[in-house]
Amino acid sequence: xxxxxxxxLLTDAIAKIPDGARIMIGGFGVPGTPFTLIxxxxxxxxxxxxxxxxxxxxxxxxxxxxxxxxxxxxxxxSHVGLNGNAIRMMxxxxxxxxxxxxxxxxxxxxxxxxxxxxxxxxIGIGTLLAEGKQRVEMDGETCLIEPALEADFALIHxxxxxxxxxxxxxATARNFNPLMAMAAECTxxxxxxxxxxxxxxxxxxxxxxxxVDHLVALPEQLMEVYGVVKR
Amino acid sequence: MSSSxxxxxxxxxxxxxxxxxxxxxxxxxxxxxxxxxxxxxxxCLHSENGIAGVGGLAAxxxxxxxxxxxxxxxxxxxxxxxxxxxxxxxxLVRGGRLDLTLLGAFEVAANGDLANWIIPGKFAxxxxxxxxxxxxxxxxxxxxxxxxxxxxxxxxxxxxLPLTAVGCVNRIYTDMAVCDVLPDGLxxxxxxxxxxxxxxxxxxxAALIVPNGLIPTF
Numbered sequence: 461x462x463x464x465x466x467x468x469l470l471t472d473a474i475a476k477i478p479d480g481a482r483i484m485i486g487g488f489g490v491p492g493t494p495f496t497l498i499x500x501x502x503x504x505x506x507x508x509x510x511x512x513x514x515x516x517x518x519x520x521x522x523x524x525x526x527x528x529x530x531x532x533x534x535x536x537x538s539h540v541g542l543n544g545n546a547i548r549m550m551x552x553x554x555x556x557x558x559x560x561x562x563x564x565x566x567x568x569x570x571x572x573x574x575x576x577x578x579x580x581x582x583i584g585i586g587t588l589l590a591e592g593k594q595r596v597e598m599d600g601e602t603c604l605i606e607p608a609l610e611a612d613f614a615l616i617h618x619x620x621x622x623x624x625x626x627x628x629x630x631a632t633a634r635n636f637n638p639l640m641a642m643a644a645e646c647t648x649x650x651x652x653x654x655x656x657x658x659x660x661x662x663x664x665x666x667x668x669x670x671x672v673d674h675l676v677a678l679p680e681q682l683m684e685v686y687g688v689v690k691r
Numbered sequence: 692m693s694s695s696x697x698x699x700x701x702x703x704x705x706x707x708x709x710x711x712x713x714x715x716x717x718x719x720x721x722x723x724x725x726x727x728x729x730x731x732x733x734x735c736l737h738s739e740n741g742i743a744g745v746g747g748l749a750a751x752x753x754x755x756x757x758x759x760x761x762x763x764x765x766x767x768x769x770x771x772x773x774x775x776x777x778x779x780x781x782x783l784v785r786g787g788r789l790d791l792t793l794l795g796a797f798e799v800a801a802n803g804d805l806a807n808w809i810i811p812g813k814f815a816x817x818x819x820x821x822x823x824x825x826x827x828x829x830x831x832x833x834x835x836x837x838x839x840x841x842x843x844x845x846x847x848x849x850x851x852l853p854l855t856a857v858g859c860v861n862r863i864y865t866d867m868a869v870c871d872v873l874p875d876g877l878x879x880x881x882x883x884x885x886x887x888x889x890x891x892x893x894x895x896x897a898a899l900i901v902p903n904g905l906i907p908t909f
Contacts, residue, residue, distance in 0.1 A: 488740040488777070491757045514777070515817075539817025542763065547816060562739060562820040563781025570778040583785065583823055586857035588809070619757070631757040631774050632741045638776045666776075687756045 463624040463657055468674040473648045474500040477613055481506060484569065484614040484644055485513040485523060486637035489542070492629065493522045494617035494650045495685050496678055501615070502529050510534040512569070512611055514562065514636050516546035521685055527555065536609070538562035561589060564606055566639055572610035573642025573671075579606055614644035618667070621651035622658070625672030626665045634666065641667045648674045652682065692836050696866040699883060702727040703909040704793055704834055704864045708734055712790040713783075715739065715824055718762040721793040721834050737789060739820040741780050744772020761820065781820070785827045792828035793864075794821060796835040798850045801877040801897035803860040805833060806852035818855070825856035837865035837894045844896030846870065846877070867891050869909065876900050881907045 474497060477483065483501075487493030502525045509532050516537060517523045524545055526532050534556040540546040550557045560568065564583055571579055580603045584590045594605040616637050619630035627649055629637055641647045649667075654677050692700075701720075705727035708714055713735040716722045725747065728734060736745035738760040745760060746767035754765035768774075775783075783789065798806040805825050808818040825831055835845055846863060862880075863870045868891045869881040878900045882891060888906065892899060 488761075489759055489763045491740075491759055537817060539819040541816035541819075550815075557817075559815075559817045561818050561822045562777065563784060563823045566777035566781055581785075583826060586854060587822065588853045589818065589822065629774075631755060631768070632738075632759055633757040634774055635741050635777050639778055 463669070465623045465657075466625045466669070466672060466675045467623050467654070468648075468676055470496065470500050470676045473674040473676055474504050476646065477501060477504065477506050479506045480508045481613055482510040482512065482611040484611040484636075484640035485511060486614070486616045486635065486640050487517070487522065488514050488632065488635035489517070490521070490686070490688050491631065492617050492633035492635050492637050493517060494615045495522055495683055496650050497615040497648060497676065498522055498525055499683070502526060502531070505529070505531065507531055508533045510536065512536045512609065512640075514538050514565065516540040516543040518542045519545040521688070534558065536560060536565070538565050559589070565609070566636060568606055568609035569636065569639045569643045572608035573639060576608055578608050580604070581606055609643065611640070611644040612646065614640040614647040616641050616647060616649040616667075616672075618649050618651040620653045620655060620660065621649060621675055622655045622660045622669070623675065624657050625649065625669035625675050626660050627651065627667035627672060628660060628664060629666050638667045641671045646673045647671055648676065650676045650678050652678050692866045696883060699909060700834065700864055700866050703869060703881070704832060707832065707862070708732070708791065710734070713737055713743065713788055715784070715789050715792040715828065717792065717794040717821070717824065718819075719795050721795060722760070722762055722764070724793055724834070737780075737783060738766070739777070739780050739784065739824070741775050741777060742766075742768060742772060743775075743783065744769040746772065781823055784820070784823045787827060787829060789824070789828040791830045791832065792824045793832045793834050794825060796833045796845060798845055798847055798852050799833045799835065799860055799863055800847050800850045801872065802849065803858040803872040804850045805831070805855045805860050806850040807855050809853050811853065821855050825859045830861050831859045832862045832864060833860050834864050837867040837891070844894055847896040848898070867894060870899070878902070879906065881909045884908045
């Protein structure tokens with residue numbers, strides 16, 4: 461039985477994203493950040509976005525392009541320490557920032573992708589991050605209920621894909637990508653190399669294609685920002 | 692802190708990293724402990740962005756754009772290393788697979804409370820992975836200067852800043868001393884070479900339990 465070719469033009473894929481969308485963006489620092497999809501999102505220009513990403517990249521890079529374009533209303537993240545512009549905008553209340561412990565952020569996204577409503581944890585008990593959260597007793601211990609975190613769109617960067625949308629990530633560029641790919645209504649992946657169907661060993665697939673809606677090919681010559689090695 | 696005092700502190704912390712351990716070194720000072728672990732010591736370094744088996748820092752010009760540690764430094768992967776997503780990475784942390792984590796501190800208390808992520812009104816860039824590392828590693832070491840840049844103690848009876856985790860710290864390494872947090876209080880374990888007991892007492896904002904007899908130096 462043949463499998464669908466999900467190859468989509470960059471502009472067509474990103475044009476689906478409306479004002480007010482909740483968007484997950486893969487990446488931890490530079491590795492795994494879908495810079496080409498973000499750049500096109502800036503060009504497309506929807507407003508009042510909620511962005512869910514581990515970090516805010518650095519000033520002048522990736523998520524910061526969205527911040528500087530005034531497109532972001534709310535940022536859900538684990539830290540923004542490497543982006544002075546994000547810190548400034550947060551302090552000036554130009555954006556709302558919700559900080560989530562990194563592994564809790566990952567697990568909330570994973571839970572949504574797994575069709576769960578949330579999970580129970582003791583992480584954060586006794587700290588500011590527990591404030592306002594629903595509590596529950598488990599095994600005689602007070603725990604927190606962490607709700608699943610889902611999105612309208614996920615923007616993903618893969619090293620390799622086949623045209624059906626099976627994805628393979630490289631090294632620490634994997635990070636949040638496979639979790640976010642599962643947690644959004646519509647998942648758009650950019651890939652450095654796109655192979656014909658059958659080009660990826662089924663045992664080697666990191667994200668199975670049913671989680672991917674649109675596949676965007678990257679040019680052979682990647683934007684310089686993908687190769688930032690000096691900071 | 693002089694560079695020799697810093698280097699002695701890093702080397703002292705490195706001595707507690709023993710063969711077979713799985714270890715996470717926090718961003719900043721703790722990451723530098725790696726340079727003081729013997730090259731032939733079999734240790735699995737974890738970084739929360741998704742690697743177990745950090746080889747070391749990538750040589751200039753040899754960086755792989757897809758391979759960094761959680762602090763954003765370009766690294767190598769040791770033979771036998773593995774890559775995984777952020778959910779698996781924190782499953783490893785919360786599931787108790789980390790034998791040791793070394794973290795930085797704004798404040799650390801005699802009861803083992805740690806504050807290292809927010810100074811309200813001054814510094815609030817997010818907690819990253821610190822809460823889970825502090826709360827779930829089997830052993831938590833704090834690496835810090837004994838006092839802040841104004842000379843105020845960073846080791847206190849109780850933290851004044853919002854906590855990262857409650858009662859999580861086992862051992863504190865500073866440029867002046869090594870201290871252990873035990874159920875009966877804060878124990879002085881070792882003194883840095885050339886530092887006196889009274890200097891340490893003056894620089895510490897908590898009561899110190901001092902061993903009988905000669906205090907070992909490092």
